[in-house]
């Protein structure tokens with residue numbers, strides 16, 4: 355066992371948690387109310403991987419290593435089997451935060467689960483499966499998909515849109531959009547081009563991962579470096595507003611980049627729907643073509659619950675002439691995860707597909723002509739879930755839709 | 761018996777105190793305040809603080825998630841508080857006016873308490889296995905039910921020598937335990953209560969703080985991307 359691992363074992367299970375997070379672990383009343391909002395529960399029906407059970411197990415680890423008995427008589431070794439069960443339950447979660455939104459006490463689970471994952475990574479128990487390859491992939495290629503930088507923009511970037519070397523506005527495409535949801539980023543750039551304000555982008559080899567997949571899987575070593583590289587690059591281009599369409603990127607940029615950067619960011623972070631809604635309001639762009647269809651909008655967990663962006667996508671969609679906007683039963687800050695969250699979609703593939711199909715089912719049931727998404731991970735997963743499924747609805751990204759109607 | 765009971769009380773409370781200190785060390789080991797990195801903080805105005813307290817005392821979050829359970833849970837906590845307050849008269853001499861004032865409410869709450877627990881049990885059992893079952897919660901619930909029923913028995917059927925009991929308790933608090941009055945029913949009530957202390961969940965200390973922070977976080981969510 356390495357010296358580092360030994361010292362980490364000694365550090366117990368809470369060294370990376372804030373006092374509030376440690377209190378949150380003790381604050382859970384084990385009431386189980388959050389289970390009915392958990393999408394993983396909806397498709398697995400296994401209370402043993404539920405939020406209160408995860409908290410109960412984690413309490414056992416704390417008790418064994420930092421509790422009264424261990425203080426008086428020395429720390430014990432947590433049961434290996436329990437540790438493995440806990441780690442699996444923790445990584446099977448999509449970190450969607452619906453449990454926290456409906457927690458009777460108010461535990462911020464969207465933040466707590468990733469921090470507990472970090473603790474398990476420190477113990478050498480996580481991450482799971484291909485998640486473990488991500489740091490190396492980001493280190494060598496700049497993205498978690500191990501795709502070459504030359505292919506980051508070229509397959510989808512519209513030829514008629516120009517990018518400035520320096521500008522007040524910058525656009526960050528993000529790895530998932532650029533490699534796995536290209537109609538979405540193509541739509542983003544198309545709309546930005548129509549708005550007509552000059553915007554800049556980093557060269558593909560400099561637009562590295564925002565750090566979110568590493569953050570969410572508890573692998574935090576590179577986060578400071580990635581943040582400083584990206585923030586420095588945008589700063590040198592004179593950027594005042596950084597626009598991005600991926601909710602996960604937006605989340606880490608707005609909430610965590612200042613922490614890793616060490617101070618306030620020199621620019622504001624805006625989700626593309628905010629930027630476009632503002633532009634529509636200011637008359638810089640208008641959606642002219644009519645769309646006589648019923649459309650249903652799915653709130654991505656990290657956009658609605660994570661960043662509080664609920665109204666802007668709806669404002670953009672409502673500005674489409676002729677459109678009828680429907681809502682999911684669970685929408686806004688109560689939205690149900692489509693299954694793509696928490697970097698679990700590649701490991702617990704069946705869960706993710708089943709969750710995505712719940713979204714498709716409801717859209718079909720509500721007779722929507724189009725299911726509108728605004729997250730590249732949702733886009734990739736819901737499209738995948740549609741393959742071989744008997745229920746069908748047309749899946750469109752919000753900017754893909756808008757770009758075609760301006 | 762009095763000495764034995766007193767030693768048990770000291771042991772139980774010592775254990776509880778040490779457990780609490782050990783948890784407090786875990787809670788506050790890091791140097792940071794009650795802030796989660798990456799979470800913006802909203803300004804705490806007087807009105808937000810008032811709303812935060814209202815969230816805690818009204819169990820608003822539970823109300824929004826499960827109103828039938830909220831009804832039982834809120835009633836239970838209120839009754840438990842009133843009963844605990846009215847029991848302070850056995851620990852204090854002279855009895856402060858405010859404690860004396862609580863007496864009629866404490867007595868009424870003593871009757872409602874087991875009913876609220878039965879109601880909670882019914883709501884929970886009706887929810888069935890669809891939800892999470894915490895056996896430790898059921899254990900505590902049944903223990904408090906037994907304590908409250910034994911308390912009602914003492915009041916209605918087996919009235920003990922209250923003056924003797926108070927002398928015994930005050931003696932115990934002053935570390936000079938006296939003779940325990942003869943009353944098997946009181947003994948049952950007292951031992952059940954002693955059994956409860958080590959199992960008291962720590963959410964009673966931390967949940968209010970977490971609930972207050974949740975309100976602050978909800979308020980701050982607006983500033984994450986809308987500053």
Ligand code: SF4
Nearest residue numbers: 392447448450451453
């Ligand atoms: S974060 Fe989402 S998936 Fe994870 S336990 Fe909570 S509700 Fe379930």
Ligand code: SF4
Nearest residue numbers: 382383385386388457
């Ligand atoms: S609702 Fe909150 S307090 Fe209740 S079990 Fe879930 S996480 Fe714990």
